Amino acid sequence: MHYFALCQGDLLLTDNHAIPHDLSDVITLQPWHKQIEFTSASGTECIAVKLESPVCKDGYKMMGLRETFDVLDAEDYALAGKARELLYWNDNTQYCGVCGSPMKFHTEISKRCTNCGKEVWPSLATAIIVAITRGEEILLVQSKNFRGDYMGLVAGFVETGETLEEAVKRETLEETGITIRNIRYAGSQAWPYPSGLMIGYTAEYESGDLHIQRSELNKGGWYNLRNLPAIPGKVSLARQLIDQVRNSTIGELPQ
Template sequence: MKSHSLQLKHHDQGYWFVVNRGKLKLTTESLSIPFGAWNQQQITEPEMICHIGQWQEQPCYLVVSNDQQQEPEQWHSARALLEQAEQVWFELASRAVQLALFLQTHRYCGQCGSKMQLVSWELAMLCHKCGHRCYPRISPCVLVAICKEQQILLARSKRHKPGFFSILAGFVESGETLEQAAVREVYEEVGIRIQNLRYAGSQPWPFPHSLMTGFLADYHSGDIVCQEDEIEEAGWFDFAALPDIPPVQTLSGRMIRQLQAETSADE
């Protein structure tokens, strides 16, 4: 998908992903993306508009808004669209939120300080003075679902509500492979060693610009020791009695259910 700066006419139609301070403007009835002609009255101070894709033969646009967030009940995170019937809405909304952050944080060149512009033939910001070019940042993050017989290791970070558990996660560091990051993060966060690491899938995640990469693994050795200031609690949970876990629309939720199904089939 190519993105480029646009000057839209009032009769141009499409799906509008209006982003302000990391939030999307959604209709309150069904949390849907507005469709119709461009209406300057809807966003009085658009900072930038760009094409971000297509859905059902209609163009999709990102509008970065500087307006004050009137009617706060209409502004939601991209996660609000995660459980919609059409998965494409979450995917496009995630793309819009990530690109809005990229555009807002690359107004000026980090090399010479001059104003940057969105180029028309690829998704990049270009400084015409020194030639410095920036592309949207993507931060790879590993998710690891660890199985031990009929149990899975789940943890709760300080950011999660009490009773909600998920699999372990962490960002990839410079110079690491995804597999090395998975092994390191598990040992750092809960103090155990894993084996039989295998790829499970990936999912873009707009908080703020992550790419989640999932791995399944088997327990090898060690006792759970939670990393201070990171993991509030962790433990082995029977697949037959899981706590509150992420929804199936998330990669972590799918991985937990995949291991649950595999262990059930082995019985």
């Protein structure tokens, strides 16, 4: 059994950066730890555990979930994110949104209202992110939500009634005032902060002058792919898209 024990977004690891297989020498699990069992795609039995306070014990450490990307293998990082999403969903669906009665687990990934029968499943906030190029340049922006002084990509939540491609065009126009073409799917990523799905695209500049949306962005501009400023860490889909267009664009040009 793999225990993904989280306290306010921090994950419990052993000192050598492993997921604990046993918690009996750390805590005595109780109903308020809100354990949720789940199975990984490869068949690993997992339990998400909500800790009320950080574990302070020799042989263990707490680490921010994003930072665990650098020390865990890809599968464990993904499972830790799933555990966090399940705990967040569980916390936010204690009562029925229709009639206010308590919700109870119905299957491993669904709950049913004890009164009216309303069923709920974990929901995802769907967001798009796009790497826009113009020749050897890429459009980078700095969102006011960024947690550091680096430049990222145009991104935003998909609205109701919208296709993903429409969301890419709309967000680009809203945030930067330009139009784009050749919008192509380039990859996706679970983003458990707290329950997102990021869907990545590449696109090419079509027309318009840059007008940075000051309500959401600090700054933005075209940057040469050979000389980029500080960009997001490898944990993010933004970085993967930037690396992808940098490799394909610079690779095609004479060195």
